[in-house]
Amino acid sequence: MKTILTGIRSNSVLTLGNYLGALLPMVRLSNEHSNNFNINIFVPDLHSIISDVDGSLQENIIRTIKYYLAAGLDINENVHIYRQSHVPAHSELCWILNCVATMGELNRMTQYKEKSEGKASCNVGIFDYPVLMAADILLYDATYIPLGEDQFQHIELTRDIAERFNHKFGDIFTVPAPTREQVAFMEVDEPIRIRDLQNPEKKMSKSTAAENSKIMLDDEPFKAAKKIMSATTDSFEDIQFDFETRPGISNLLYIEALVSNTPLSEVIAKWQGVSRYGDLKKEVANSVSEMLVSFQKRLAEISDEDVLKLLEDGEKYANHVANAKLLEVQTAFGLR
Numbered sequence: 001m002k003t004i005l006t007g008i009r010s011n012s013v014l015t016l017g018n019y020l021g022a023l024l025p026m027v028r029l030s031n032e033h034s035n036n037f038n039i040n041i042f043v044p045d046l047h048s049i050i051s052d053v054d055g056s057l058q059e060n061i062i063r064t065i066k067y068y069l070a071a072g073l074d075i076n077e078n079v080h081i082y083r084q085s086h087v088p089a090h091s092e093l094c095w096i097l098n099c100v101a102t103m104g105e106l107n108r109m110t111q112y113k114e115k116s117e118g119k120a121s122c123n124v125g126i127f128d129y130p131v132l133m134a135a136d137i138l139l140y141d142a143t144y145i146p147l148g149e150d151q152f153q154h155i156e157l158t159r160d161i162a163e164r165f166n167h168k169f170g171d172i173f174t175v176p177a178p179t180r181e182q183v184a185f186m187e188v189d190e191p192i193r194i195r196d197l198q199n200p201e202k203k204m205s206k207s208t209a210a211e212n213s214k215i216m217l218d219d220e221p222f223k224a225a226k227k228i229m230s231a232t233t234d235s236f237e238d239i240q241f242d243f244e245t246r247p248g249i250s251n252l253l254y255i256e257a258l259v260s261n262t263p264l265s266e267v268i269a270k271w272q273g274v275s276r277y278g279d280l281k282k283e284v285a286n287s288v289s290e291m292l293v294s295f296q297k298r299l300a301e302i303s304d305e306d307v308l309k310l311l312e313d314g315e316k317y318a319n320h321v322a323n324a325k326l327l328e329v330q331t332a333f334g335l336r
């Protein structure tokens with residue numbers, strides 16, 4: 001059985017953008033494929049500590065798993081949930097792969113360039129995390145890794161590392177599918193991108209300071225509705241869907257389609273040419289607040305004990321699979 005592997009780094013409460021763009025598509029993909037694929041969902045907590053953490057990491061880890069469950073993840077014997085830091089083989093394989101990857105390759109990573117830009121000094125983790133990511137993937141022979149576009153370069157790096165290793169030692173690693181196949185597998189025409197409510201040229205991000213710019217999954221529903229009502233639109237006279245010229249109103253149509261699970265073409269057909277922007281805002285505000293009410297209700301029903309039980313099972317499985325792969329690698333190098 002092939003493996004689909006995914007994780008969402010969660011150093012804080014997530015936004016509506018994370019939910020619609022990452023969490024929900026993954027939950028749907030998992031529910032659709034968990035009869036004929038292994039689905040590995042892990043919390044990349046070792047990746048979290050490359051940024052400053054503020055004492056709430058433990059709480060965030062448990063909450064991230066609750067998010068998957070509240071978003072509707074079906075659990076069966078093929079779905080495995082685990083914490084990266086509870087499977088020590090990730091760190092150990094990362095070290096070994098550090099001796100396979102090259103400085104030149106890591107220096108070329110756009111994410112590293114962006115994250116280190118303008119900083120007098122940055123931690124080694126920011127430079128090295130693509131290698132940890134390669135270990136996360138290769139330990140489980142994962143073929144598909146649903147990820148945002150910003151991570152495609154890291155998938156290609158993982159493929160290069162795996163091919164180099166296999167060339168020297170024999171076919172020990174499964175080489176993940178190339179990015180175009182990954183995209184085809186996810187069956188999305190283009191990645192979902194929810195925009196900032198105040199500045200719709202940018203994507204909605206949890207790191208944006210302005211509260212009105214983003215909807216957080218723990219926002220009180222009436223507060224979220226207010227944020228939608230005050231979203232920036234445009235000064236044209238009627239509603240049209242065009243991200244180039246009218247990003248604000250297009251973002252609202254897009255959110256409405258995703259939140260109400262209606263085809264975008266239907267939402268556009270309903271609102272195209274209408275001049276009452278306020279009516280559309282009311283409808284979107286309503287849909288978002290209803291979604292938050294039911295999401296938050298489901299979240300409150302999941303206990304820490306439920307999560308810990310799932311993790312216990314998932315980590316038993318993950319350690320078993322990962323240790324077997326690590327032993328093959330250690331043996332190939334002569335470490336065992």
Ligand code: AMP
Nearest residue numbers: 017018021022148192193194195203204
């Ligand atoms: P980040 O919050 O940037 O660490 O991203 C975590 C995941 O959420 C990644 O898969 C992103 O592609 C996705 N994501 C973050 N922000 C948005 C957004 N505004 N719209 C859609 N997806 C997003």
